[in-house]
Amino acid sequence: MDNKSRLFPVVRTAAALLISFATAFLIIVCVSKTPLESFYIFAIGPFTKMRYIGNIVEYAIPVIFSGLGMAVLFQAKLVNLGGEGVFYISAAIVSFAAIFFIMPAFIHQSAIILLGAVIGMAVMSIPAFLRAKYNGSELVSSLMLNSILLGVGQYLLNTKLRDSNAGAQVSYKFVPSTAMPVIVPGTKITSGLLVALASVLIVYILLYKTKWGYMLRMSGINDEFAKYSGISTFAAVVLAHLVAGALMGMGGAVETISMHKRFEWTALPGYGFEGCMIAMLANNNPIGVIGASLFVGYLHIGADLVARLSDVPTEMIAVLQCVILLLVSAEGFLQGLRQRWIEQGVK
Amino acid sequence: MEDYILQMQQITKIYGNGIVANKDVDFNLKQGEIHALVGENGAGKSTLMKILFGMEKPSAGKILLSGKELNMNSSNDAIANGIGMVHQHFMLVETFTVAENITLGNEPKKGLFVNTAKAVEFTKELSEKYNLPIDPNAIVKDLPVGMRQKIEILKALARGARILILDEPTAVLTPQETDQLFIELLNLKNQGYTIVFISHKIREVKKISDRLTVMREGGHKGVFITAEVSEQEISNQIVGWEVNIELDKKSRKKGDIRVQVKHLSYYGSNDVLVLDDVSFSVRAGTILGVAGVQGNGQVELIELMTRARDIETGQIKVNGKDIAKLSVKQLRDTGCSYVPEDRMRQGVGADASIKENVISNQYNKPPYCQNGMIQQKPIDDFADRCISEYEIRCGSSATNLSMLSGGNMQKVVVARECSTNPAVLIAEQPTRGVDIGAAHIIHERILKLRDAGSAVLLISADLSEIMRLSDSLIVMYDGKIVAYFENPEQVSEQELGLCMLGSVKHDPKQIRRIVNG
Numbered sequence: 001m002d003n004k005s006r007l008f009p010v011v012r013t014a015a016a017l018l019i020s021f022a023t024a025f026l027i028i029v030c031v032s033k034t035p036l037e038s039f040y041i042f043a044i045g046p047f048t049k050m051r052y053i054g055n056i057v058e059y060a061i062p063v064i065f066s067g068l069g070m071a072v073l074f075q076a077k078l079v080n081l082g083g084e085g086v087f088y089i090s091a092a093i094v095s096f097a098a099i100f101f102i103m104p105a106f107i108h109q110s111a112i113i114l115l116g117a118v119i120g121m122a123v124m125s126i127p128a129f130l131r132a133k134y135n136g137s138e139l140v141s142s143l144m145l146n147s148i149l150l151g152v153g154q155y156l157l158n159t160k161l162r163d164s165n166a167g168a169q170v171s172y173k174f175v176p177s178t179a180m181p182v183i184v185p186g187t188k189i190t191s192g193l194l195v196a197l198a199s200v201l202i203v204y205i206l207l208y209k210t211k212w213g214y215m216l217r218m219s220g221i222n223d224e225f226a227k228y229s230g231i232s233t234f235a236a237v238v239l240a241h242l243v244a245g246a247l248m249g250m251g252g253a254v255e256t257i258s259m260h261k262r263f264e265w266t267a268l269p270g271y272g273f274e275g276c277m278i279a280m281l282a283n284n285n286p287i288g289v290i291g292a293s294l295f296v297g298y299l300h301i302g303a304d305l306v307a308r309l310s311d312v313p314t315e316m317i318a319v320l321q322c323v324i325l326l327l328v329s330a331e332g333f334l335q336g337l338r339q340r341w342i343e344q345g346v347k
Numbered sequence: 348m349e350d351y352i353l354q355m356q357q358i359t360k361i362y363g364n365g366i367v368a369n370k371d372v373d374f375n376l377k378q379g380e381i382h383a384l385v386g387e388n389g390a391g392k393s394t395l396m397k398i399l400f401g402m403e404k405p406s407a408g409k410i411l412l413s414g415k416e417l418n419m420n421s422s423n424d425a426i427a428n429g430i431g432m433v434h435q436h437f438m439l440v441e442t443f444t445v446a447e448n449i450t451l452g453n454e455p456k457k458g459l460f461v462n463t464a465k466a467v468e469f470t471k472e473l474s475e476k477y478n479l480p481i482d483p484n485a486i487v488k489d490l491p492v493g494m495r496q497k498i499e500i501l502k503a504l505a506r507g508a509r510i511l512i513l514d515e516p517t518a519v520l521t522p523q524e525t526d527q528l529f530i531e532l533l534n535l536k537n538q539g540y541t542i543v544f545i546s547h548k549i550r551e552v553k554k555i556s557d558r559l560t561v562m563r564e565g566g567h568k569g570v571f572i573t574a575e576v577s578e579q580e581i582s583n584q585i586v587g588w589e590v591n592i593e594l595d596k597k598s599r600k601k602g603d604i605r606v607q608v609k610h611l612s613y614y615g616s617n618d619v620l621v622l623d624d625v626s627f628s629v630r631a632g633t634i635l636g637v638a639g640v641q642g643n644g645q646v647e648l649i650e651l652m653t654r655a656r657d658i659e660t661g662q663i664k665v666n667g668k669d670i671a672k673l674s675v676k677q678l679r680d681t682g683c684s685y686v687p688e689d690r691m692r693q694g695v696g697a698d699a700s701i702k703e704n705v706i707s708n709q710y711n712k713p714p715y716c717q718n719g720m721i722q723q724k725p726i727d728d729f730a731d732r733c734i735s736e737y738e739i740r741c742g743s744s745a746t747n748l749s750m751l752s753g754g755n756m757q758k759v760v761v762a763r764e765c766s767t768n769p770a771v772l773i774a775e776q777p778t779r780g781v782d783i784g785a786a787h788i789i790h791e792r793i794l795k796l797r798d799a800g801s802a803v804l805l806i807s808a809d810l811s812e813i814m815r816l817s818d819s820l821i822v823m824y825d826g827k828i829v830a831y832f833e834n835p836e837q838v839s840e841q842e843l844g845l846c847m848l849g850s851v852k853h854d855p856k857q858i859r860r861i862v863n864g
Contacts, residue, residue: 208721209720209721210719210720210721211710211711211716211719211720211721212719213721214703214710214721215710215711217699217703218696218699218703218707218710221696221697221698221699222692222695222696222697222698222699224692224693225692225693225694225695225696225707226696226707227655227675228653228655228675228685228687228693228694229675229679229707229708229710230674230675230676230678230679230680230708231676231707231710232674232676339361
């Protein structure tokens with residue numbers, strides 16, 4: 001019975017994915033003149049070329065960071081949607097370091113990623129403190145913070161970084177030493193992937209093998225129990241925020257110097273919210289975040305291809321993501337099956 | 348076959364956390380009888396009655412009402428079929444009048460408005476008909492518990508109940524109110540109503556019921572005609588073996604003072620004085636029992652002692668150290684352990700494993716943690732030791748606490764709190780809702796700690812527990828210590844009861860002298 005009860009979240013996620021694909025198919029049938037072809041492009045297309053597979057991984061790298069960050073927060077039962085703002089401001093500020101400094105490549109890149117982490121921690125310490133000290137909702141404060149950080153980033157871009165020779169609202173070009181090296185030929189997958197995978201490992205160890213992780217998880221499971229046991233829930237709240245902030249800040253930095261030549265975001269990039277879905281799909285397990293990120297990357301590339309090669313609009317992907325999120329986050333979904341399993345197990 | 352008005356056949360109920368609450372239970376009612384359903388906490392009585400009242404759906408089995416199968420989806424269906432229930436916790440709108448509560452949901456209307464006069468009249472007729480006198484215009488929150496229970500009964504009758512389920516109706520009543528209730532129940536019985544009386548008080552069952560069904564560990568263990576069985580036989584059936592649980596309690600060796608509470612006063616919400624100049628001390632190697640009806644300051648006292656609240660006036664010393672400024676962690680580091688009353692709220696992390704639960708008070712100490720890293724091997728060994736020593740029934744130490752029964756969960760809590768060999772143990776209702784086997788293990792462990800030199804403060808609503816375990820006993824009433832007993836085993840329950848009700852008080856000066864001694 002124990003094994004089965006552990007299997008249940010996996011089955012539920014799989015069922016949610018299946019239903020989402022059926023939904024995708026339905027949508028395509030409704031809007032496409034050649035539904036079978038379009039669905040083929042959507043479902044199989046992303047695997048037909050090395051370049052597309054590369055695209056999936058490229059997409060997955062930043063969302064691994066935000067998914068990890070959200071998993072840490074969720075494990076501590078904190079709902080902080082500040083990942084958006086952290087990604088954005090981290091990218092904006094590390095752009096200074098990428099434009100105005102010249103260093104040996106490896107050191108330059110490491111310094112930029114580290115800077116991103118520090119920025120993330122600094123930003124996240126605000127909702128962390130408000131929550132830990134005054135029990136202010138981290139959800140509200142982090143959402144408001146997003147708007148503030150967007151404004152600050154825009155200001156920096158327009159007044160300090162803007163390249164007046166470029167036609168668009170973009171920064172000066174980064175110095176070449178900042179570009180992270182491509183590690184898979186034929187794609188644009190950079191060493192950022194290694195940083196992401198290393199982060200997964202570190203977060204896993206932190207959560208499950210250290211006393212800080214124990215403290216954080218117990219506070220999330222039952223904070224009254226944690227307090228009663230002598231665990232500082234203040235420390236747990238702050239720790240979860242700082243770790244998540246560092247991860248998301250790193251994500252912003254890695255994305256900036258992997259995929260961009262200039263700072264060119266004029267709106268929040270969307271990675272923060274995507275992190276929510278990924279953490280949920282992964283059941284807040286750091287290792288699961290890798291698979292969930294690749295899956296979300298796959299959906300995106302599929303949607304891109306459909307939009308480019310067929311008559312289906314790319315907005316479909318948003319609908320699809322919502323369906324997945326709804327099904328995965330709905331606690332009661334497939335509860336009947338779970339009950340039957342339990343009853344069988346007992347008998 | 349006999350003529351049963353209601354038959355429950357082969358009822359099985361498995362809850363979402365895998366707990367089997369009922370297994371193949373048969374339960375039959377005859378028209379016009381008072382049928383007692385007896386068993387320990389957790390034996391499955393309440394679940395069975397929730398199924399009968401339509402609040403839970405059985406996993407298997409069927410219910411026949413006058414021979415016709417019932418298929419109920421909610422308690423509305425049960426009410427429609429003439430089944431009414433009075434819950435242990437009353438479901439009344441406190442700010443409404445009696446008449447409003449009784450007619451709630453099917454109020455007599457006058458246009459768009461409620462016809463209050465008619466509701467009052469209806470209530471009056473009802474109370475006269477069933478001989479349950481009550482003032483229809485009284486506001487519920489002003490009424491004592493016994494009256495509120497009457498409203499609940501009337502409410503069920505007003506909705507056409509022919510079968511009445513009463514869940515532990517006497518748990519909240521004084522002896523006088525209980526007598527009154529019994530007269531009313533017999534009156535209803537004579538009018539042809541069928542009554543299910545859930546209780547674990549054997550004496551009351553013996554007095555009021557015609558027949559009784561015993562439940563144990565989720566199954567039914569027999570149906571008896573009450574007049575034909577003795578109290579001893581009933582209790583043997585409930586427990587499942589000859590009730591003879593003698594605790595091996597050695598004579599005590601008094602040690603130094605470990606806990607000292609001095610002139611502790613505390614104002615609760617609404618500026619009510621909930622603790623009034625409380626002073627006592629607990630010595631090493633002794634158990635001090637705290638008796639009292641719930642809500643007389645015990646909860647606040649414990650919260651102050653465990654640093655869940657800040658001390659306002661007075662002083663608490665543990666091991667000679669003033670605890671006013673300590674964090675929970677620092678307090679635990681002075682050697683203080685605490686078994687909380689509400690294990691689901693405080694005592695366990697339900698979604699964490701047994702391993703993770705048993706180390707929550709020493710997760711950051713060697714050998715379980717070295718240089719910040721959690722050490723799996725010592726934790727596994729420790730958890731396995733707890734499981735075998737406390738006979739915790741579980742799959743493995745990796746099983747989540749939410750999969751365990753209440754008794755086994757409580758064993759995890761007690762195992763954790765006792766494993767540190769605490770200088771001071773505060774045990775709050777340590778065996779509430781726990782089966783007798785588990786309770787016995789827990790009692791043994793607490794005595795073992797005492798013999799090893801711990802000072803134990805035992806707070807319990809279970810009088811027999813407190814009288815058997817304690818070396819000395821204080822009684823709390825209205826925020827004060829009103830009585831002190833040196834040899835609790837020789838005190839009669841009646842004597843203790845009078846103190847708990849505040850009608851007998853010992854001389855405060857004398858109490859203070861002894862308690863501080």
